Amino acid sequence: xxxxxxxxxxxxxxxxxxxxxxxxxxxxxxxxxxxxxxxxxxxxxxxxxxxxxxxxxxxxxxxxxxxxxxxxxxxxxxxxxxxxxxxxxxxxxxxxxxxxxxxxxxxxxxxxxxxxxxxxxxxxxxxxxxxxxxxxxxxxxxxxxxxxxxxxxxxxxxxxxxxxxxxxxxxxxxxxxxxxxxxxxxxxxxxxxxxxxxxxxxxxxxxxxxxxxxxxxxxxxxxxxxxxxxxxxxxxxxx
Amino acid sequence: xxxxxxxxxxxxxxxxxxxxxxxxxxxxxxxxxxxxxxxxxxxxxxxxxxxxxxxxxxxxxxxxxxxxxxxxxxxxxxxxxxxxxxxxxxxxxxxxxxxxxxxxxxxxxxxxxxxxxxxxxxxxxxxxxxxxxxxxxxxxxxxxxxxxxxxxxxxxxxxxxxxxxxxxxxxxxxxxxxxxxxxxxxxxxxxxxxxxxxxxxxxxxxxxxxxxxxxxxxxxxxxxxxxxxxxxxxxxxxxxxxxxxxxxxx
Ligand SMILES: Nc1ncnc2c1ncn2[C@@H]1O[C@H](COP(=O)(O)OP(=O)(O)OP(=O)(O)O)[C@@H](O)[C@H]1O
Ligand SMILES: [Mg+2]
Numbered sequence: 001x002x003x004x005x006x007x008x009x010x011x012x013x014x015x016x017x018x019x020x021x022x023x024x025x026x027x028x029x030x031x032x033x034x035x036x037x038x039x040x041x042x043x044x045x046x047x048x049x050x051x052x053x054x055x056x057x058x059x060x061x062x063x064x065x066x067x068x069x070x071x072x073x074x075x076x077x078x079x080x081x082x083x084x085x086x087x088x089x090x091x092x093x094x095x096x097x098x099x100x101x102x103x104x105x106x107x108x109x110x111x112x113x114x115x116x117x118x119x120x121x122x123x124x125x126x127x128x129x130x131x132x133x134x135x136x137x138x139x140x141x142x143x144x145x146x147x148x149x150x151x152x153x154x155x156x157x158x159x160x161x162x163x164x165x166x167x168x169x170x171x172x173x174x175x176x177x178x179x180x181x182x183x184x185x186x187x188x189x190x191x192x193x194x195x196x197x198x199x200x201x202x203x204x205x206x207x208x209x210x211x212x213x214x215x216x217x218x219x220x221x222x223x224x225x226x227x228x229x230x231x232x233x234x235x236x237x238x239x
Numbered sequence: 240x241x242x243x244x245x246x247x248x249x250x251x252x253x254x255x256x257x258x259x260x261x262x263x264x265x266x267x268x269x270x271x272x273x274x275x276x277x278x279x280x281x282x283x284x285x286x287x288x289x290x291x292x293x294x295x296x297x298x299x300x301x302x303x304x305x306x307x308x309x310x311x312x313x314x315x316x317x318x319x320x321x322x323x324x325x326x327x328x329x330x331x332x333x334x335x336x337x338x339x340x341x342x343x344x345x346x347x348x349x350x351x352x353x354x355x356x357x358x359x360x361x362x363x364x365x366x367x368x369x370x371x372x373x374x375x376x377x378x379x380x381x382x383x384x385x386x387x388x389x390x391x392x393x394x395x396x397x398x399x400x401x402x403x404x405x406x407x408x409x410x411x412x413x414x415x416x417x418x419x420x421x422x423x424x425x426x427x428x429x430x431x432x433x434x435x436x437x438x439x440x441x442x443x444x445x446x447x448x449x450x451x452x453x454x455x456x457x458x459x460x461x462x463x464x465x466x467x468x469x470x471x472x473x474x475x476x477x478x479x480x481x482x483x484x485x486x487x488x489x
Contacts, residue, residue: 129332137331140392151334158333
Protein backbone atom coordinates (compact mmCIF):
# COMPACT_ATOMS: atom_id res chain seq x y z
CA UNK A 1 0.00 0.00 0.00
CA UNK A 2 1.52 3.30 -1.08
CA UNK A 3 -0.21 6.53 -0.03
CA UNK A 4 1.32 9.97 -0.24
CA UNK A 5 2.01 9.83 3.47
CA UNK A 6 3.49 7.08 5.53
CA UNK A 7 1.39 7.45 8.68
CA UNK A 8 3.11 4.82 10.72
CA UNK A 9 6.45 6.49 10.04
CA UNK A 10 4.95 9.80 11.12
CA UNK A 11 3.76 8.34 14.39
CA UNK A 12 7.13 6.72 14.97
CA UNK A 13 8.90 10.01 14.46
CA UNK A 14 6.76 11.91 16.98
CA UNK A 15 8.74 10.95 20.14
CA UNK A 16 12.03 11.99 18.54
CA UNK A 17 10.77 15.32 17.24
CA UNK A 18 8.94 15.94 20.51
CA UNK A 19 12.31 15.89 22.26
CA UNK A 20 12.74 19.34 20.79
CA UNK A 21 9.65 20.70 22.56
CA UNK A 22 11.31 21.49 25.92
CA UNK A 23 14.13 23.24 24.07
CA UNK A 24 11.76 25.33 21.96
CA UNK A 25 9.77 26.29 25.02
CA UNK A 26 12.82 27.05 27.10
CA UNK A 27 14.21 29.34 24.37
CA UNK A 28 10.90 31.19 24.24
CA UNK A 29 10.49 31.41 28.02
CA UNK A 30 14.05 32.42 28.89
CA UNK A 31 14.42 34.89 26.02
CA UNK A 32 10.99 36.34 26.68
CA UNK A 33 11.75 36.76 30.37
CA UNK A 34 14.84 38.80 29.59
CA UNK A 35 12.92 40.49 26.77
CA UNK A 36 10.33 41.73 29.24
CA UNK A 37 13.04 43.19 31.46
CA UNK A 38 14.67 44.89 28.47
CA UNK A 39 11.28 46.07 27.25
CA UNK A 40 10.37 47.50 30.64
CA UNK A 41 13.64 49.40 30.85
CA UNK A 42 13.28 50.60 27.25
CA UNK A 43 9.70 51.71 27.88
CA UNK A 44 10.66 53.68 31.00
CA UNK A 45 13.63 55.26 29.22
CA UNK A 46 11.29 56.41 26.48
CA UNK A 47 8.52 57.59 28.80
CA UNK A 48 10.88 59.54 31.05
CA UNK A 49 12.83 60.73 27.99
CA UNK A 50 16.16 59.98 29.64
CA UNK A 51 18.79 61.79 27.60
CA UNK A 52 21.30 59.66 25.70
CA UNK A 53 19.67 56.35 26.77
CA UNK A 54 16.60 57.45 24.86
CA UNK A 55 18.57 57.80 21.63
CA UNK A 56 20.23 54.42 22.13
CA UNK A 57 16.84 52.82 22.73
CA UNK A 58 15.42 54.36 19.57
CA UNK A 59 18.28 53.06 17.43
CA UNK A 60 18.05 49.62 19.06
CA UNK A 61 14.31 49.32 18.51
CA UNK A 62 14.58 50.58 14.95
CA UNK A 63 17.42 48.18 14.12
CA UNK A 64 15.71 45.11 15.53
CA UNK A 65 12.42 45.91 13.88
CA UNK A 66 14.12 46.66 10.60
CA UNK A 67 16.19 43.48 10.28
CA UNK A 68 15.14 39.81 9.98
CA UNK A 69 15.39 37.66 13.07
CA UNK A 70 17.40 35.10 11.14
CA UNK A 71 20.03 37.72 10.40
CA UNK A 72 20.04 38.73 14.09
CA UNK A 73 20.65 35.10 15.03
CA UNK A 74 23.66 34.93 12.73
CA UNK A 75 24.98 38.23 14.03
CA UNK A 76 24.73 36.91 17.56
CA UNK A 77 26.17 33.50 16.67
CA UNK A 78 29.20 34.89 14.91
CA UNK A 79 29.46 38.26 16.60
CA UNK A 80 29.54 37.28 20.26
CA UNK A 81 32.54 34.92 19.89
CA UNK A 82 34.39 37.67 18.04
CA UNK A 83 33.54 40.14 20.78
CA UNK A 84 34.71 37.72 23.48
CA UNK A 85 37.96 37.05 21.64
CA UNK A 86 38.47 40.79 21.38
CA UNK A 87 37.86 41.23 25.11
CA UNK A 88 40.30 38.39 25.85
CA UNK A 89 42.98 40.12 23.80
CA UNK A 90 42.32 43.55 25.26
CA UNK A 91 42.03 42.64 28.92
CA UNK A 92 44.00 39.43 29.12
CA UNK A 93 40.96 37.41 30.23
CA UNK A 94 40.75 33.77 29.22
CA UNK A 95 37.12 33.08 28.52
CA UNK A 96 36.81 29.99 26.42
CA UNK A 97 34.47 30.57 23.52
CA UNK A 98 34.22 26.98 22.39
CA UNK A 99 32.62 25.94 25.69
CA UNK A 100 29.67 28.26 25.24
CA UNK A 101 26.73 26.18 23.99
CA UNK A 102 25.14 27.52 20.82
CA UNK A 103 21.85 27.94 22.61
CA UNK A 104 23.26 30.90 24.58
CA UNK A 105 23.70 32.87 21.37
CA UNK A 106 20.11 32.02 20.57
CA UNK A 107 18.98 33.30 23.98
CA UNK A 108 20.79 36.56 23.36
CA UNK A 109 19.39 37.04 19.87
CA UNK A 110 15.83 36.20 20.90
CA UNK A 111 15.94 38.26 24.10
CA UNK A 112 17.16 41.32 22.22
CA UNK A 113 14.55 40.75 19.56
CA UNK A 114 11.70 40.37 22.06
CA UNK A 115 13.01 43.35 24.07
CA UNK A 116 12.67 45.69 21.12
CA UNK A 117 9.10 44.74 20.32
CA UNK A 118 8.15 44.71 23.99
CA UNK A 119 9.64 48.18 24.50
CA UNK A 120 6.90 49.59 22.28
CA UNK A 121 4.17 47.33 23.64
CA UNK A 122 4.98 48.05 27.28
CA UNK A 123 5.37 51.77 26.61
CA UNK A 124 1.92 51.91 25.04
CA UNK A 125 0.43 49.91 27.91
CA UNK A 126 1.92 52.20 30.57
CA UNK A 127 0.78 55.28 28.68
CA UNK A 128 -2.73 53.87 28.57
CA UNK A 129 -2.98 54.12 32.37
CA UNK A 130 -4.45 57.47 33.24
CA UNK A 131 -1.78 59.88 34.49
CA UNK A 132 -3.98 61.16 37.30
CA UNK A 133 -3.37 57.96 39.25
CA UNK A 134 0.36 58.55 39.15
CA UNK A 135 -0.18 62.05 40.53
CA UNK A 136 -2.50 60.69 43.20
CA UNK A 137 0.16 58.22 44.30
CA UNK A 138 2.78 60.98 44.41
CA UNK A 139 0.39 63.15 46.39
CA UNK A 140 0.31 60.61 49.22
CA UNK A 141 4.09 60.37 49.31
CA UNK A 142 4.74 57.29 47.19
CA UNK A 143 7.99 57.17 45.24
CA UNK A 144 8.08 56.60 41.48
CA UNK A 145 9.15 53.00 42.09
CA UNK A 146 6.29 52.38 44.53
CA UNK A 147 3.70 53.92 42.20
CA UNK A 148 4.95 51.91 39.26
CA UNK A 149 4.91 48.68 41.20
CA UNK A 150 1.66 49.08 43.09
CA UNK A 151 -0.49 51.13 40.75
CA UNK A 152 0.72 51.66 37.21
CA UNK A 153 2.36 48.38 36.16
CA UNK A 154 -0.44 46.09 37.38
CA UNK A 155 -2.87 48.08 35.27
CA UNK A 156 -0.47 48.28 32.33
CA UNK A 157 -0.11 44.50 32.48
CA UNK A 158 -3.84 44.10 32.14
CA UNK A 159 -3.97 46.48 29.19
CA UNK A 160 -0.91 44.98 27.54
CA UNK A 161 -1.48 41.29 28.21
CA UNK A 162 -3.20 40.43 24.90
CA UNK A 163 -0.36 42.02 22.93
CA UNK A 164 2.35 40.60 25.14
CA UNK A 165 0.76 37.16 24.88
CA UNK A 166 0.64 37.39 21.11
CA UNK A 167 4.31 38.33 21.04
CA UNK A 168 5.06 35.26 23.10
CA UNK A 169 3.16 32.97 20.75
CA UNK A 170 4.87 34.55 17.74
CA UNK A 171 8.22 34.11 19.44
CA UNK A 172 7.52 30.47 20.17
CA UNK A 173 6.97 29.88 16.47
CA UNK A 174 10.10 31.86 15.65
CA UNK A 175 12.17 29.52 17.81
CA UNK A 176 12.12 27.27 14.74
CA UNK A 177 14.82 29.57 13.36
CA UNK A 178 17.18 28.37 16.08
CA UNK A 179 17.99 25.31 13.97
CA UNK A 180 20.17 27.73 11.99
CA UNK A 181 22.55 27.65 14.95
CA UNK A 182 22.26 23.84 15.12
CA UNK A 183 20.10 23.93 18.23
CA UNK A 184 18.05 20.73 18.50
CA UNK A 185 14.64 22.30 19.08
CA UNK A 186 11.55 20.96 17.31
CA UNK A 187 12.66 22.04 13.86
CA UNK A 188 16.25 21.01 14.51
CA UNK A 189 15.18 17.50 15.53
CA UNK A 190 12.90 17.28 12.51
CA UNK A 191 15.76 18.18 10.21
CA UNK A 192 18.02 15.60 11.79
CA UNK A 193 15.69 12.67 11.31
CA UNK A 194 14.45 13.88 7.94
CA UNK A 195 18.02 13.93 6.73
CA UNK A 196 18.44 10.36 7.90
CA UNK A 197 15.35 8.95 6.16
CA UNK A 198 14.67 11.51 3.44
CA UNK A 199 11.00 11.57 4.43
CA UNK A 200 10.96 15.35 4.63
CA UNK A 201 7.27 15.93 4.10
CA UNK A 202 6.11 13.55 6.81
CA UNK A 203 8.58 14.89 9.29
CA UNK A 204 7.68 18.51 8.70
CA UNK A 205 3.98 17.76 8.98
CA UNK A 206 4.67 16.29 12.40
CA UNK A 207 6.70 19.37 13.32
CA UNK A 208 3.89 21.66 12.10
CA UNK A 209 1.31 19.75 14.13
CA UNK A 210 3.47 20.00 17.25
CA UNK A 211 3.84 23.79 16.86
CA UNK A 212 0.12 24.09 16.25
CA UNK A 213 -0.70 22.08 19.33
CA UNK A 214 1.60 24.18 21.53
CA UNK A 215 0.09 27.39 20.20
CA UNK A 216 -3.45 26.20 20.83
CA UNK A 217 -2.52 25.38 24.41
CA UNK A 218 -0.84 28.78 24.81
CA UNK A 219 -3.85 30.61 23.42
CA UNK A 220 -6.07 28.79 25.88
CA UNK A 221 -3.77 29.67 28.77
CA UNK A 222 -3.69 33.28 27.67
CA UNK A 223 -7.47 33.47 27.54
CA UNK A 224 -7.71 32.06 31.06
CA UNK A 225 -5.11 34.53 32.30
CA UNK A 226 -6.93 37.46 30.71
CA UNK A 227 -10.19 36.38 32.24
CA UNK A 228 -8.59 36.14 35.68
CA UNK A 229 -7.11 39.62 35.38
CA UNK A 230 -10.39 41.08 34.20
CA UNK A 231 -12.47 39.34 36.81
CA UNK A 232 -11.99 42.14 39.29
CA UNK A 233 -12.64 44.90 36.85
CA UNK A 234 -16.36 45.23 37.28
CA UNK A 235 -17.63 46.08 40.65
CA UNK A 236 -16.67 43.91 43.53
CA UNK A 237 -13.59 42.00 44.60
CA UNK A 238 -13.79 38.21 44.67
CA UNK A 239 -11.10 36.41 46.59
CA UNK B 240 1.12 75.80 60.00
CA UNK B 241 1.79 76.21 56.33
CA UNK B 242 3.53 79.24 54.95
CA UNK B 243 4.28 80.31 51.39
CA UNK B 244 6.58 83.19 50.60
CA UNK B 245 6.93 85.00 47.31
CA UNK B 246 6.01 81.97 45.23
CA UNK B 247 6.54 82.19 41.47
CA UNK B 248 5.77 79.55 38.89
CA UNK B 249 6.61 79.63 35.22
CA UNK B 250 5.61 77.09 32.60
CA UNK B 251 8.30 77.77 30.01
CA UNK B 252 7.81 81.51 29.53
CA UNK B 253 4.28 81.54 30.85
CA UNK B 254 4.29 83.32 34.22
CA UNK B 255 1.43 81.64 36.09
CA UNK B 256 2.03 82.44 39.76
CA UNK B 257 3.35 85.92 40.32
CA UNK B 258 4.70 86.21 43.81
CA UNK B 259 2.21 84.65 46.19
CA UNK B 260 2.31 84.91 49.98
CA UNK B 261 -0.04 82.78 52.01
CA UNK B 262 -0.20 81.50 55.55
CA UNK B 263 -2.66 78.88 56.73
CA UNK B 264 -2.87 78.15 60.44
CA UNK B 265 -3.43 74.77 61.93
CA UNK B 266 -7.10 73.81 61.90
CA UNK B 267 -8.03 76.58 59.51
CA UNK B 268 -10.18 76.09 56.42
CA UNK B 269 -9.31 78.37 53.53
CA UNK B 270 -11.35 78.58 50.34
CA UNK B 271 -9.66 79.79 47.17
CA UNK B 272 -11.87 81.24 44.47
CA UNK B 273 -11.12 83.02 41.23
CA UNK B 274 -11.64 82.95 37.48
CA UNK B 275 -10.50 80.07 35.29
CA UNK B 276 -6.81 80.19 34.49
CA UNK B 277 -5.95 82.40 37.46
CA UNK B 278 -3.56 79.77 38.84
CA UNK B 279 -5.60 78.17 41.63
CA UNK B 280 -4.76 74.60 40.68
CA UNK B 281 -1.14 75.50 40.12
CA UNK B 282 -0.98 77.01 43.61
CA UNK B 283 -2.33 73.81 45.18
CA UNK B 284 -0.04 71.65 43.09
CA UNK B 285 2.95 73.73 44.17
CA UNK B 286 1.92 73.27 47.79
CA UNK B 287 2.46 69.52 47.64
CA UNK B 288 5.16 69.72 44.99
CA UNK B 289 3.29 67.99 42.21
CA UNK B 290 4.59 71.07 40.42
CA UNK B 291 7.97 72.38 41.42
CA UNK B 292 7.76 76.13 42.07
CA UNK B 293 10.19 78.25 40.08
CA UNK B 294 11.20 80.43 43.03
CA UNK B 295 9.94 81.07 46.53
CA UNK B 296 9.76 79.36 49.88
CA UNK B 297 7.45 76.80 51.36
CA UNK B 298 7.25 75.96 55.04
CA UNK B 299 5.26 73.16 56.58
CA UNK B 300 5.84 73.39 60.30
CA UNK B 301 9.45 72.25 60.71
CA UNK B 302 9.94 71.36 57.05
CA UNK B 303 11.34 74.35 55.23
CA UNK B 304 12.21 74.36 51.56
CA UNK B 305 13.45 76.84 49.03
CA UNK B 306 12.39 76.29 45.42
CA UNK B 307 15.95 76.78 44.23
CA UNK B 308 17.18 73.55 45.75
CA UNK B 309 14.66 70.90 46.64
CA UNK B 310 16.20 67.59 47.64
CA UNK B 311 14.49 64.27 47.08
CA UNK B 312 14.04 63.96 50.85
CA UNK B 313 12.36 67.37 51.05
CA UNK B 314 10.09 66.48 48.18
CA UNK B 315 8.96 63.24 49.81
CA UNK B 316 8.56 64.74 53.26
CA UNK B 317 6.37 67.54 51.89
CA UNK B 318 4.27 65.04 49.97
CA UNK B 319 3.97 62.69 52.92
CA UNK B 320 2.66 65.51 55.08
CA UNK B 321 0.14 66.91 52.63
CA UNK B 322 -2.64 65.24 50.71
CA UNK B 323 -4.62 66.19 47.68
CA UNK B 324 -8.17 65.59 46.53
CA UNK B 325 -8.50 65.90 42.77
CA UNK B 326 -11.32 67.03 40.57
CA UNK B 327 -11.38 63.66 38.79
CA UNK B 328 -10.94 61.62 42.00
CA UNK B 329 -7.95 59.75 40.56
CA UNK B 330 -8.63 56.63 42.58
CA UNK B 331 -6.35 53.67 41.95
CA UNK B 332 -8.40 51.62 39.51
CA UNK B 333 -6.75 48.33 40.48
CA UNK B 334 -7.56 48.72 44.17
CA UNK B 335 -10.84 48.43 46.04
CA UNK B 336 -12.24 51.35 48.03
CA UNK B 337 -10.62 50.03 51.21
CA UNK B 338 -7.33 49.29 49.47
CA UNK B 339 -7.24 52.80 48.02
CA UNK B 340 -7.39 54.19 51.52
CA UNK B 341 -4.94 51.67 52.96
CA UNK B 342 -2.39 51.91 50.14
CA UNK B 343 -0.24 54.77 51.44
CA UNK B 344 -0.45 53.46 55.01
CA UNK B 345 1.06 50.21 53.77
CA UNK B 346 3.60 51.36 51.17
CA UNK B 347 4.58 54.74 52.61
CA UNK B 348 4.02 54.33 56.34
CA UNK B 349 5.02 50.66 56.27
CA UNK B 350 2.04 49.77 58.40
CA UNK B 351 0.99 46.17 58.85
CA UNK B 352 -1.55 45.31 56.17
CA UNK B 353 -4.24 44.01 58.51
CA UNK B 354 -4.06 47.09 60.71
CA UNK B 355 -4.11 49.38 57.68
CA UNK B 356 -7.20 47.66 56.30
CA UNK B 357 -8.93 48.03 59.67
CA UNK B 358 -8.15 51.73 59.69
CA UNK B 359 -9.36 52.00 56.10
CA UNK B 360 -12.62 50.34 57.10
CA UNK B 361 -13.12 52.89 59.88
CA UNK B 362 -12.39 55.71 57.46
CA UNK B 363 -14.94 54.31 55.02
CA UNK B 364 -17.49 54.42 57.79
CA UNK B 365 -16.64 58.05 58.37
CA UNK B 366 -17.33 58.95 54.76
CA UNK B 367 -20.50 56.87 54.77
CA UNK B 368 -19.29 53.99 52.61
CA UNK B 369 -18.76 51.16 55.08
CA UNK B 370 -20.63 48.76 52.81
CA UNK B 371 -18.49 49.58 49.75
CA UNK B 372 -15.11 48.38 51.06
CA UNK B 373 -14.70 45.69 48.42
CA UNK B 374 -15.94 47.74 45.49
CA UNK B 375 -13.58 48.88 42.78
CA UNK B 376 -13.77 52.51 41.65
CA UNK B 377 -15.50 51.41 38.44
CA UNK B 378 -18.35 50.12 40.59
CA UNK B 379 -18.86 53.38 42.48
CA UNK B 380 -20.71 56.58 41.58
CA UNK B 381 -18.73 59.79 41.16
CA UNK B 382 -19.82 61.02 44.57
CA UNK B 383 -18.81 57.75 46.18
CA UNK B 384 -15.46 57.78 44.41
CA UNK B 385 -14.77 61.30 45.61
CA UNK B 386 -15.66 60.34 49.17
CA UNK B 387 -13.19 57.45 48.98
CA UNK B 388 -10.60 59.90 47.64
CA UNK B 389 -11.25 62.22 50.59
CA UNK B 390 -10.89 59.23 52.91
CA UNK B 391 -7.60 58.37 51.22
CA UNK B 392 -6.37 61.89 51.99
CA UNK B 393 -7.71 62.16 55.55
CA UNK B 394 -6.46 58.78 56.71
CA UNK B 395 -2.89 60.06 56.54
CA UNK B 396 -3.62 62.82 59.05
CA UNK B 397 -1.73 65.25 56.84
CA UNK B 398 -0.79 68.74 58.01
CA UNK B 399 -3.02 70.09 55.26
CA UNK B 400 -5.52 68.61 52.80
CA UNK B 401 -5.67 70.33 49.43
CA UNK B 402 -8.92 70.12 47.48
CA UNK B 403 -8.95 71.06 43.81
CA UNK B 404 -12.57 71.64 42.79
CA UNK B 405 -13.72 68.44 44.50
CA UNK B 406 -17.29 68.65 43.24
CA UNK B 407 -17.04 70.15 39.78
CA UNK B 408 -16.92 66.82 37.96
CA UNK B 409 -20.01 65.58 39.80
CA UNK B 410 -23.64 65.41 38.76
CA UNK B 411 -25.51 68.08 40.73
CA UNK B 412 -27.41 65.56 42.85
CA UNK B 413 -24.13 64.05 44.08
CA UNK B 414 -22.50 67.33 45.14
CA UNK B 415 -24.04 67.60 48.60
CA UNK B 416 -22.89 64.19 49.87
CA UNK B 417 -19.31 65.17 49.08
CA UNK B 418 -19.61 68.66 50.56
CA UNK B 419 -21.01 67.12 53.74
CA UNK B 420 -17.91 64.95 54.14
CA UNK B 421 -15.73 68.05 53.77
CA UNK B 422 -17.88 69.95 56.28
CA UNK B 423 -17.41 67.15 58.78
CA UNK B 424 -13.67 67.36 58.31
CA UNK B 425 -13.78 71.11 58.88
CA UNK B 426 -15.64 70.51 62.12
CA UNK B 427 -12.86 68.20 63.22
CA UNK B 428 -10.42 71.03 62.53
CA UNK B 429 -8.59 69.38 59.69
CA UNK B 430 -6.45 72.05 58.03
CA UNK B 431 -7.78 72.49 54.52
CA UNK B 432 -7.28 74.59 51.42
CA UNK B 433 -10.22 74.23 49.07
CA UNK B 434 -10.39 75.53 45.52
CA UNK B 435 -14.05 75.69 44.67
CA UNK B 436 -16.71 77.29 42.52
CA UNK B 437 -19.35 76.54 45.13
CA UNK B 438 -19.49 79.98 46.72
CA UNK B 439 -22.32 79.09 49.10
CA UNK B 440 -20.29 76.21 50.35
CA UNK B 441 -17.16 78.34 50.62
CA UNK B 442 -18.96 80.89 52.75
CA UNK B 443 -20.41 78.11 54.84
CA UNK B 444 -17.38 76.02 55.54
CA UNK B 445 -14.37 78.30 55.22
CA UNK B 446 -12.84 80.51 57.89
CA UNK B 447 -11.20 82.62 55.24
CA UNK B 448 -11.77 83.29 51.55
CA UNK B 449 -8.98 84.05 49.13
CA UNK B 450 -9.68 85.58 45.75
CA UNK B 451 -7.05 84.95 43.09
CA UNK B 452 -6.74 86.54 39.70
CA UNK B 453 -3.94 86.48 37.19
CA UNK B 454 -1.50 84.60 39.40
CA UNK B 455 -1.89 86.82 42.42
CA UNK B 456 -3.97 86.99 45.56
CA UNK B 457 -6.15 90.00 44.95
CA UNK B 458 -8.08 89.98 48.17
CA UNK B 459 -8.63 87.88 51.25
CA UNK B 460 -10.95 88.21 54.16
CA UNK B 461 -12.92 86.24 56.69
CA UNK B 462 -15.74 84.31 55.09
CA UNK B 463 -18.29 86.53 56.80
CA UNK B 464 -16.74 89.79 55.56
CA UNK B 465 -15.61 88.69 52.13
CA UNK B 466 -19.00 88.37 50.48
CA UNK B 467 -20.61 91.32 52.21
CA UNK B 468 -17.76 93.77 51.86
CA UNK B 469 -15.60 92.97 48.87
CA UNK B 470 -13.09 95.78 48.53
CA UNK B 471 -11.30 95.29 45.25
CA UNK B 472 -12.87 96.16 41.93
CA UNK B 473 -11.93 92.77 40.47
CA UNK B 474 -13.50 90.88 43.36
CA UNK B 475 -16.73 92.79 43.02
CA UNK B 476 -16.85 92.09 39.29
CA UNK B 477 -16.18 88.39 39.82
CA UNK B 478 -18.92 88.10 42.44
CA UNK B 479 -21.35 90.04 40.24
CA UNK B 480 -20.72 87.70 37.35
CA UNK B 481 -21.18 84.73 39.61
CA UNK B 482 -24.47 86.04 40.90
CA UNK B 483 -25.78 86.30 37.37
CA UNK B 484 -24.60 82.84 36.39
CA UNK B 485 -25.74 81.12 39.54
CA UNK B 486 -29.11 82.34 40.66
CA UNK B 487 -28.85 80.45 43.90
CA UNK B 488 -26.15 82.63 45.34
CA UNK B 489 -27.19 85.39 47.87
N1 LIG C 1 1.46 71.83 33.03
C1 LIG C 1 1.24 73.04 32.47
N2 LIG C 1 1.96 73.43 31.40
C2 LIG C 1 1.76 74.64 30.84
N3 LIG C 1 0.86 75.53 31.27
C3 LIG C 1 0.10 75.20 32.32
C4 LIG C 1 0.25 73.94 32.98
N4 LIG C 1 -0.63 73.88 34.00
C5 LIG C 1 -1.30 75.05 33.98
N5 LIG C 1 -0.87 75.84 32.98
C6 LIG C 1 -1.35 77.19 32.68
O1 LIG C 1 -1.30 77.95 33.86
C7 LIG C 1 -2.42 78.79 33.96
C8 LIG C 1 -3.12 78.58 35.28
O2 LIG C 1 -3.67 77.28 35.29
P1 LIG C 1 -4.44 76.68 36.53
O3 LIG C 1 -4.85 75.31 36.15
O4 LIG C 1 -3.61 76.83 37.74
O5 LIG C 1 -5.71 77.64 36.63
P2 LIG C 1 -6.99 77.49 37.53
O6 LIG C 1 -7.14 78.75 38.26
O7 LIG C 1 -6.94 76.25 38.31
O8 LIG C 1 -8.14 77.39 36.44
P3 LIG C 1 -9.51 76.53 36.46
O9 LIG C 1 -10.47 77.28 37.29
O10 LIG C 1 -9.91 76.50 35.02
O11 LIG C 1 -9.17 75.19 36.99
C9 LIG C 1 -3.30 78.52 32.76
O12 LIG C 1 -3.08 79.52 31.80
C10 LIG C 1 -2.80 77.19 32.26
O13 LIG C 1 -2.93 77.11 30.87
MG1 LIG D 1 -7.98 74.41 38.27
